[in-house]
Amino acid sequence: MRATAAPVCKDVRFACDVHLGRLAAYLRMPGFDTLYRNDQSDAGLVALAGAEERVLLTRDVRLLMCGAVTCGAFVRATIPEAQLREVVRRYGLRALARPFRRCIRCNGLTAPVSRAEILDQLQPKTRRYYDEFWRCQVCGQIYWRGSHVQRMQELIDRAFADQCR
Ligand SMILES: [Zn+2]
Incomplete structure (x- = not known):
């Protein structure tokens, strides 16, 4: 039995780091709740992703090694479309896609x-x-x-x- 409740990647809400803006837009197209802000420090992003139980997507290994990251994933691909494919596959998103219900610009519904x-x-x-x-x-x-x-x-x-x- 776990003494502390470890946050779980229980659903498919994401937070993209500052370098993954295009991926964030691509995830919003099929309707996935994806936080992206380019005015946020790394610490701020980590805190926000944790508070909202989002999977933190990044290509920055140092960020993932930060103890405060509760649920993160390294994105291997460098091209945005390949990054989308990688995330779709890793989290089995196919059945969950609901295109165009979310704003690509701001993530609003x-x-x-x-x-x-x-x-x-x-x-x-x-x-x-x-x-x-x-x-x-x-x-x-x-x-x-x-x-x-x-x-x-x-x-x-x-x-x-x-x-x-
Ligand atoms: Zn909007």
Whole structure:
């Protein structure tokens, strides 16, 4: 029996270190709760990840050796898309993906928003061709299924494709 309750990587919430901003965005695309801040010291990040029971993802071995890290993982890959694939595989994320429910910019949750409500914020082309929109409930960023979403979906598909090997 354990005397102290060791925090467990019980779910798939992440914190990315300051060098893994692209990976953070890539993890948010399929909907994973991923903390990323580039204004945080290493100690601050470690404390926040611990407090929120997040898996701390880093390529900095020294950071992982810090005694305060309760749940961390070294990311081997150097290219962001390969990093996503590595994390997806390591944590078995495939079944848990829920694309586009989370804001890529700030990690906030998105919610459907009516076209009328945001009409004045849209470019003419977007206004003309799209009817379905989502808005980040934290920062207000607006999303729609444009070509950028198609590219994101392809990236996610590639990262999640080879899970069975
Ligand atoms: Zn946002």
